[in-house]
Amino acid sequence: MRCQPRYKKQVYIWLKNKQFCLLCDEGADGTTPICMACETDLPWLGDHCQCCALPLPVAGLTCGQCLSQPPAFERVIAPWTYSFPIDSLITRFKHNAKWPFGHLLGELLTQALQHRFEDDLPQPDLLLPVPLATRRLRQRGFNQAAMLARWLSTALHIPCDERSLLRTQDTGAQQTLNAEARKKNLRNAFALTPEASFKGRHLALVDDVLTTGATAQALARLLTDAGAARVDIYCLARTPKPGEST
Incomplete structure:
Protein backbone atom coordinates (compact mmCIF):
# COMPACT_ATOMS: atom_id res chain seq x y z
CA MET A 1 0.00 0.00 0.00
CA LEU A 42 29.04 -13.55 23.08
CA PRO A 43 30.92 -13.31 26.42
CA TRP A 44 29.63 -16.57 27.85
CA LEU A 45 30.23 -17.01 31.56
CA GLY A 46 32.94 -19.63 32.07
CA ASP A 47 34.17 -20.96 35.39
CA HIS A 48 32.34 -19.28 38.24
CA CYS A 49 31.28 -19.49 41.88
CA GLN A 50 28.71 -22.23 42.35
CA CYS A 51 26.58 -19.89 44.45
CA CYS A 52 26.82 -16.28 43.23
CA ALA A 53 28.22 -16.95 39.70
CA LEU A 54 31.21 -14.65 40.25
CA PRO A 55 33.77 -15.40 37.49
CA LEU A 56 36.58 -17.58 38.89
CA PRO A 57 39.74 -19.07 37.35
CA VAL A 58 38.71 -22.66 38.20
CA ALA A 59 35.42 -24.54 37.90
CA GLY A 60 33.49 -26.11 40.77
CA LEU A 61 34.53 -23.63 43.47
CA THR A 62 32.66 -21.33 45.83
CA CYS A 63 34.05 -17.80 46.18
CA GLY A 64 35.46 -16.55 49.48
CA GLN A 65 32.60 -14.11 50.03
CA CYS A 66 29.95 -16.85 49.77
CA LEU A 67 31.99 -19.13 52.04
CA SER A 68 32.48 -16.52 54.76
CA GLN A 69 29.00 -14.98 54.48
CA PRO A 70 26.61 -17.43 52.79
CA PRO A 71 23.92 -15.46 50.94
CA ALA A 72 20.20 -15.89 51.47
CA PHE A 73 19.81 -17.10 47.88
CA GLU A 74 20.82 -20.58 46.76
CA ARG A 75 22.19 -20.06 43.26
CA VAL A 76 22.64 -17.45 40.56
CA ILE A 77 22.09 -18.41 36.92
CA ALA A 78 23.62 -15.96 34.43
CA PRO A 79 24.64 -16.93 30.87
CA TRP A 80 27.14 -14.09 30.31
CA THR A 81 29.67 -11.77 31.87
CA TYR A 82 28.76 -8.09 31.75
CA SER A 83 31.05 -7.13 28.88
CA PHE A 84 30.74 -6.20 25.20
CA PRO A 85 28.37 -6.66 23.43
CA ILE A 86 26.08 -7.87 26.24
CA ASP A 87 26.59 -4.68 28.24
CA SER A 88 25.61 -2.60 25.21
CA LEU A 89 22.55 -4.73 24.43
CA ILE A 90 21.32 -4.54 28.03
CA THR A 91 21.87 -0.78 28.15
CA ARG A 92 19.95 -0.23 24.90
CA PHE A 93 17.12 -2.46 26.15
CA LYS A 94 17.02 -0.92 29.62
CA HIS A 95 17.63 2.77 28.96
CA ASN A 96 16.64 3.24 25.32
CA ALA A 97 13.56 0.96 25.21
CA LYS A 98 15.09 -1.22 22.49
CA TRP A 99 12.85 -4.14 23.40
CA PRO A 100 13.97 -6.45 20.56
CA PHE A 101 17.40 -6.68 22.18
CA GLY A 102 15.80 -7.53 25.51
CA HIS A 103 13.58 -10.14 23.89
CA LEU A 104 16.59 -11.72 22.18
CA LEU A 105 18.51 -11.91 25.47
CA GLY A 106 15.39 -13.28 27.17
CA GLU A 107 15.14 -16.03 24.56
CA LEU A 108 18.77 -17.01 25.05
CA LEU A 109 18.35 -16.95 28.85
CA THR A 110 15.33 -19.21 28.42
CA GLN A 111 17.42 -21.69 26.45
CA ALA A 112 20.16 -21.61 29.09
CA LEU A 113 17.63 -22.29 31.86
CA GLN A 114 16.03 -25.13 29.92
CA HIS A 115 19.43 -26.81 29.63
CA ARG A 116 20.03 -26.36 33.35
CA PHE A 117 16.59 -27.77 34.22
CA GLU A 118 17.37 -30.83 32.10
CA ASP A 119 20.68 -31.18 33.92
CA ASP A 120 20.48 -30.61 37.68
CA LEU A 121 18.71 -27.31 38.42
CA PRO A 122 15.35 -27.62 40.26
CA GLN A 123 12.59 -25.69 38.53
CA PRO A 124 11.05 -22.95 40.69
CA ASP A 125 7.39 -22.64 41.59
CA LEU A 126 7.24 -18.92 40.83
CA LEU A 127 9.14 -16.11 39.08
CA LEU A 128 9.42 -12.72 40.81
CA PRO A 129 10.86 -9.72 38.94
CA VAL A 130 12.95 -7.30 40.97
CA PRO A 131 10.65 -4.30 41.51
CA LEU A 132 11.51 -0.84 40.20
CA ALA A 133 11.08 2.36 42.17
CA THR A 134 7.87 4.21 41.25
CA ARG A 135 9.68 7.37 40.15
CA ARG A 136 12.07 5.45 37.91
CA LEU A 137 9.21 3.36 36.52
CA ARG A 138 7.41 6.55 35.53
CA GLN A 139 10.55 7.93 33.90
CA ARG A 140 11.44 4.75 32.02
CA GLY A 141 7.91 3.60 31.29
CA PHE A 142 8.62 -0.07 31.95
CA ASN A 143 10.45 -2.43 34.30
CA GLN A 144 13.02 -4.42 32.33
CA ALA A 145 13.08 -7.15 35.00
CA ALA A 146 9.30 -7.56 34.73
CA MET A 147 9.52 -7.85 30.94
CA LEU A 148 12.20 -10.52 31.23
CA ALA A 149 10.13 -12.39 33.84
CA ARG A 150 7.05 -12.35 31.57
CA TRP A 151 9.00 -13.72 28.63
CA LEU A 152 10.54 -16.45 30.81
CA SER A 153 7.15 -17.27 32.30
CA THR A 154 5.57 -17.76 28.89
CA ALA A 155 8.43 -19.83 27.47
CA LEU A 156 9.09 -21.97 30.56
CA HIS A 157 5.46 -22.28 31.73
CA ILE A 158 6.32 -21.00 35.21
CA PRO A 159 3.89 -18.54 36.87
CA CYS A 160 5.06 -14.95 37.28
CA ASP A 161 4.07 -12.71 40.20
CA GLU A 162 4.61 -8.98 39.62
CA ARG A 163 2.52 -7.73 42.56
CA SER A 164 3.83 -9.31 45.76
CA LEU A 165 7.24 -7.59 45.87
CA LEU A 166 7.25 -3.85 46.51
CA ARG A 167 10.00 -1.27 46.38
CA THR A 168 9.03 1.01 49.25
CA GLN A 169 11.97 3.42 48.95
CA ASP A 170 13.52 5.06 45.92
CA THR A 171 17.14 4.27 46.66
CA GLY A 172 18.53 5.94 43.56
CA ALA A 173 21.02 4.45 41.13
CA GLN A 174 23.28 1.71 42.50
CA GLN A 175 25.88 1.75 39.72
CA THR A 176 28.21 4.30 41.33
CA LEU A 177 28.18 2.74 44.81
CA ASN A 178 30.57 0.18 46.28
CA ALA A 179 29.36 -3.05 47.90
CA GLU A 180 28.99 -1.66 51.44
CA ALA A 181 27.23 1.49 50.24
CA ARG A 182 24.83 -0.62 48.18
CA LYS A 183 23.89 -2.63 51.26
CA LYS A 184 23.18 0.53 53.26
CA ASN A 185 21.30 2.01 50.33
CA LEU A 186 18.93 -0.96 50.26
CA ARG A 187 18.06 -1.18 53.95
CA ASN A 188 14.27 -1.34 54.27
CA ALA A 189 13.94 -0.67 50.52
CA PHE A 190 11.67 -3.67 49.85
CA ALA A 191 8.50 -5.11 51.33
CA LEU A 192 5.84 -7.73 50.65
CA THR A 193 2.16 -7.09 50.09
CA PRO A 194 -0.06 -8.27 52.98
CA GLU A 195 -1.54 -11.08 50.85
CA ALA A 196 1.85 -12.46 49.73
CA SER A 197 2.27 -16.13 50.69
CA PHE A 198 5.59 -17.87 49.96
CA LYS A 199 5.87 -20.41 52.76
CA GLY A 200 7.60 -23.58 51.57
CA ARG A 201 7.89 -22.37 47.97
CA HIS A 202 10.86 -22.34 45.62
CA LEU A 203 11.16 -18.84 44.13
CA ALA A 204 13.33 -17.31 41.42
CA LEU A 205 14.10 -13.59 41.33
CA VAL A 206 14.57 -12.16 37.82
CA ASP A 207 16.82 -9.18 37.04
CA ASP A 208 19.08 -7.93 34.25
CA VAL A 209 22.54 -7.75 35.89
CA LEU A 210 24.05 -9.00 39.16
CA THR A 211 26.90 -6.77 40.37
CA THR A 212 27.62 -6.96 44.11
CA GLY A 213 24.51 -9.01 44.82
CA ALA A 214 23.21 -6.48 47.35
CA THR A 215 19.75 -6.25 45.77
CA ALA A 216 19.52 -10.02 45.36
CA GLN A 217 20.59 -10.54 48.98
CA ALA A 218 18.09 -8.02 50.35
CA LEU A 219 15.20 -9.55 48.43
CA ALA A 220 16.22 -13.15 49.09
CA ARG A 221 16.45 -12.43 52.82
CA LEU A 222 13.01 -10.84 52.75
CA LEU A 223 11.57 -13.90 50.98
CA THR A 224 13.26 -16.50 53.17
CA ASP A 225 12.12 -14.61 56.27
CA ALA A 226 8.61 -14.91 54.81
CA GLY A 227 9.01 -18.69 54.67
CA ALA A 228 10.36 -19.37 51.17
CA ALA A 229 12.12 -22.73 51.03
CA ARG A 230 14.61 -21.64 48.37
CA VAL A 231 15.42 -18.52 46.37
CA ASP A 232 17.41 -18.54 43.12
CA ILE A 233 18.48 -15.58 40.97
CA TYR A 234 18.03 -15.55 37.18
CA CYS A 235 19.77 -12.71 35.38
CA LEU A 236 21.32 -11.94 32.03
CA ALA A 237 24.85 -11.10 33.12
CA ARG A 238 27.28 -11.23 36.04
CA THR A 239 29.99 -8.65 36.62
CA PRO A 240 33.51 -9.57 37.78
CA LYS A 241 35.01 -8.09 40.93
CA PRO A 242 35.91 -4.39 40.60
CA GLY A 243 39.28 -4.04 38.92
CA GLU A 244 39.16 -7.52 37.40
CA SER A 245 38.53 -8.31 33.74
CA THR A 246 37.12 -11.45 32.21
Missing part, protein backbone atom coordinates in the same frame (compact mmCIF):
# COMPACT_ATOMS: atom_id res chain seq x y z
CA ARG A 2 1.26 3.48 -0.86
CA CYS A 3 0.36 4.81 2.56
CA GLN A 4 2.88 2.46 4.19
CA PRO A 5 6.30 3.88 5.11
CA ARG A 6 9.12 2.85 2.84
CA TYR A 7 11.70 0.82 4.72
CA LYS A 8 14.29 -0.95 2.59
CA LYS A 9 15.74 -3.23 5.27
CA GLN A 10 14.10 -6.43 6.41
CA VAL A 11 11.61 -5.83 9.23
CA TYR A 12 11.98 -8.56 11.82
CA ILE A 13 8.83 -10.34 12.95
CA TRP A 14 9.07 -12.74 15.88
CA LEU A 15 6.43 -15.06 14.41
CA LYS A 16 8.28 -15.54 11.11
CA ASN A 17 10.52 -18.56 10.72
CA LYS A 18 13.22 -16.65 8.84
CA GLN A 19 15.08 -14.21 11.06
CA PHE A 20 18.01 -11.85 10.61
CA CYS A 21 20.72 -11.39 13.21
CA LEU A 22 20.13 -8.27 15.31
CA LEU A 23 23.89 -7.87 15.76
CA CYS A 24 25.21 -8.18 12.20
CA ASP A 25 22.12 -8.29 9.91
CA GLU A 26 23.16 -11.64 8.43
CA GLY A 27 20.59 -14.40 8.10
CA ALA A 28 19.99 -16.25 11.36
CA ASP A 29 20.24 -20.03 11.47
CA GLY A 30 16.97 -20.59 13.33
CA THR A 31 13.95 -18.76 14.67
CA THR A 32 16.00 -16.72 17.16
CA PRO A 33 17.29 -13.48 15.56
CA ILE A 34 21.01 -14.09 16.07
CA CYS A 35 23.45 -15.90 13.80
CA MET A 36 25.66 -18.73 15.00
CA ALA A 37 28.84 -16.67 14.68
CA CYS A 38 27.53 -13.79 16.82
CA GLU A 39 26.05 -16.15 19.40
CA THR A 40 29.36 -17.98 19.70
CA ASP A 41 31.23 -14.70 20.18
